[in-house]
Amino acid sequence: MRRPVFNVSALQSLAPWTRLARKGDCACLRKPGCWDLRRRYTRLLWGVAVDIGTTTIVGYLCDLTSGRIAAVDASLNGQQIHGADVITRIDYALHEPRGLEYLRELVLATLNGILGRLCARQGLSSQAIYNLVTVGTPP
Secondary structure (H helix, E strand, O other): OOOOOOOHHHHHOOHHHHOOOOOOOEEEEEEOOEEEEEOOOOOOOEEEEEEEOOOEEEEEEEEOOOOOEEEEEEEEOHHHHHOOOHHHHHHHHHHOOOHHHHHHHHHHHHHHHHHHHHHHHHOOOHHHEEEEEEEEOOO
């Protein structure tokens, strides 16, 4: 694990947050000069990495303090009902009223199912997820 490196300006940018802090809070550095004040400090910060594929969506629940992958869950991409390939789905989105919105809802439903199962396996509330990143193949 890398040792944290702080510069003076990053620490000075934390000063306004300290006035808002309560006992048990912690500050997390998201990027230089960008702090996030967390209520109720926990030793674990959880994140989820999601790979949105044409066929499958995969979620990885990660302990952000150690980098350990705690759980993995996958599901068929809900968009498959409107085409097995990206081109067919683009055609659906272009030619159907609300097509793009409906495809978005299908991906979100699939993603929410994966997130729910990942949290359940670790006994976590969805509120425990601190950060989520997604990757996918562009059309």
